[in-house]
Amino acid sequence: MAEPKAYLADPALGWDRLWHEVIVDITIIGVLFALLAAWFIWKYRRRPDRQQGEPPKLTPAAGVAWTVIPVFVFMADDFFLAANGWQLWNTYRDVPAERMEVQLESGMYSWDYTYANGVKTQNELRVPAGKPVVLRMTSRDTLHSHFIPDFRVKEDSMPGRVTYLWFHPKKPGEHLVTCAEYCGVMHSYMSGRIVVLPPQEFEDWYAAEAAKLQPVPAAKPAAKKTKKSA
C-alpha cells in the first residue's frame, strides 16, 4: 500500500484504533488472571481431608525463573504499548503544514477565539470542513482545558504559557467543547461548540466578518475590552 494509513494522519481515528487495541490487550490479561484466581479459589477450597496448604517447594532457580520470566513478559507488553502510544503521540504533536491557526484565550468562564485576520468569536469556533485546525492557547486567569470529546483531544490552557492542540474536522456539523480542568465556581457551565461549515460557506462568513472589522481599526481594542467584561 503506497497510500499512508488514515489513522496516522488523524488523531481522532488513531485514538479509536489504539483504544480498541489497548482494551483487547488489557482484557486478555485481566480475564486470564481472574479465571486463574477463580479456578484456584474453587479447586483449593478447604475440605475435611485438606486442612493445610501443600505449597510447592520452590528451588532458588525456580524462584528466579518465576521472577525473571514474568518481568520479561510484562516488559514486552509495556514496550509494545509504549511503541504504539508513541506513534499516536507523534500524530497528536505533528501539526500538518496545511492548516488554519486560531488563537484561544480562555477565561472564567468563556472560550475567546481570535482568527488570523483579527475576527473574534466567543464560545463558538467556526471552521471549514476538510482543513486541520490548530489552537494556540493561553488563559487570562485560572487553568482551563479545551476538551473536544468528538475529536478525542484536550490540552490545558494557563497564564504565562502557550499550549496547543489540533484536530481535523472533515464533515460539516457541530461538536461540543467543554472545560475539563477545574477552573472555578462555574466550571461545569463553561462550554461552547465547534461549528464545521462547508468550505465555501465558511469563506463567505469569514470574509463578511473581516469586512466588518475594516472600516474602524480603532475599535479593535475597545471590542476586546467589552468581551472581557462580558
Added chain:
Amino acid sequence: MNLKEWIFTTDHKRVGVLYLIGSIAAFGVAGVMAMLMRLELSQLGPTLTANPTQYNIWLYAHGAVMILGFQIPALTGFFANYCIPLMIGAKDVAFPRVNALSVWLFYVGIILAILTFFIPDPPDVMWTGYPPYSILTTGNTALYTFTVLILGFASIIGGVNFLTTVVYMRAPGLTWNKLNIFVWCTLAAFVLQLIFVPVLGTAVTLISFDKYLGTHFFDPARGGDVLTYQNLFWFYSHPAVYVIFLPFFGVVYEIVATFARNRVFNYAMVVYGGIFGIVALSGVVWVHHLYVSGMADWIRIGQMVTTLLISVPVGLMVIGLVGTLYKGAISFETPMMYALGVIFLFLIGGLTGIPLALPSLTLHLSDTYYVVGHFHYVMAVAGTFAIFGGVYYWFPKITGRMYSEFWGKAGFWLTFVGVNIVFWIMMDVGVKGMPRRYYDYAQFPQFEHAHQIMTFGAGIIGIGFAVAVINWIVGAMRGKPAGDNPWGSMSLEWTTVSPPPHGNWPTPPSVSEEWHPYGYGDGRVSSDEAILHTPDVPRVS
C-alpha cells in the same frame, strides 16, 4: 474503661485503635459527602443545592478527607501501630511517646478538616489545590494548607518511629527474610512518606504564601510559573498512591496466606522484586498526572515508559498473591471475602490504568469520569476493601471477641455489588466524554440515566459499609469470646492472648530457625506449635 487512660496512652495498640476510630469517623464524613454529591448529580440541573460552590466544597472534603484523613491514617496509622510490634515480637514501638504525639496531631488534623463545614468560605480548591484558582478563590486555602501540614507531620514522625522499631526491635531470630509481607510493605510506605511528604508540605505552603503574604511563586505575571505547583504536588501525590497501595496489599497478603493456610508464593520475588521495584520507580512517574498540562514532550514520553514499567513490580505482587492461593486450603470467612474481592477489583483498577499511562490516549481520557472510575477501583475501593477486610481479620485479636459472620458477609456483598455498579458505569460515561468535577452536566443530557444508576449504586455501597461498621460495634460489645488464634495463623501476633496486654507478651518472644510467618504445609497447624519448636520460648497461656 477510663477515657484519660486512652487519651494519654503510649501503648501502641491503643494508639492504633485511636487511629482506627478517627479514620473510620473521617471515612463516615467523607462518605456522606460522596452521597450528597451523588444525590446532586442524580438529576440534570440543581437538585440538592442551587449553589455550585456548595458542591465543590463537598468534592474538596470528600477527596481530602478520604485520602489524608481515612486511607493513609488507617493504613500507616492503625494497621502499622497495631500490627508491626506484634508481628516482629516487640513489646512496643521504639518511641512510644512520639507515637502518642503523632495520634494527637492526627486528631488535630481531622478536626481542622471537619472545620471545613463550620467556617465561612471553606476551601473549594479540590484536594489538588491547583493555583491560580487556589490563590484567586475567596475560599479559605489556609485551612487546606494547615490540614495537609499537620497530617503530614504526624505521618513523618510515625515513619521515623516505625523504621527505628523494625530495624532495632525485632525478636531474636526474626531475620529480614522472616518479616511479614505487611511489615515490608509498610516500611516501604514510610520510606516514601519520609522522602516525599516534605515536597507536598512545600507546595501547599507556597500557595498560602502566594495567597496571603503576597509572594509570586505561581504568578507568571511576576516571574512565577503555575506548572511548578503541579509538579511539586504530584511529585508527592503519586508516591502517595503507593503509600496507600503497599500497606493495603500487605494486609491482603496476610489475610490470603492465613485463610489459604499457605506459604506466600515466591516471598523473595514479592519483597525484592515487587515492593523494592515500586519504591524504586515511584519517584519518576508523576508526570502522567500532567499529560495534558503542557509539559515538554520529551518528559511526557519518558514518563510514559516509566509509568508502564510500574506494571512490572505490581504484576509480580499480583502473581505472588494469586500464587499463594495455589494448592492452599482456602476458607471463606468475611476477611477472606474482602481480600479476594480486592484481587478482582484491583485487576480491573490496575489494568484500566494502562490506557492512562499512554499520553496519547490520555489526551482524551484525562479529567474525565474514566479517570475517576479507574482510581476509585485501584486505590479507593480496593484500598477500602483491604482496610475493612483487615479490621475484620484482626478484630478477634483487638477485642478478644468475634463479629457476626452473617452480617459481615452481607456487608461485603452489598459493597461489592455497589462499587461495581458505580465505578464501572463511571468509566463508561468517562470514555464517552463526561468530565470530572462537574456540579451539573447540561451539555451531556444523555448521561442522566447513567447518573441515576450510579446514585442508586452509591446508596447500596453506603448501606454495605454501614452494616460492616455496626457489625464491629455490636461485635466489640456483645460478640462471643474468640480465643487467641481463631484463624489458625502462623504469624507472631496470634501467639499472644486476645486482646494482648500492655507489653504484648509476659516475656519477650524469640523465634526458632524453622519458624516462618507463612510456614504452612510442614505438618504444623498453628503458630503456637511453631513457636514451641524453640525450647527457650515459654508458651503464652
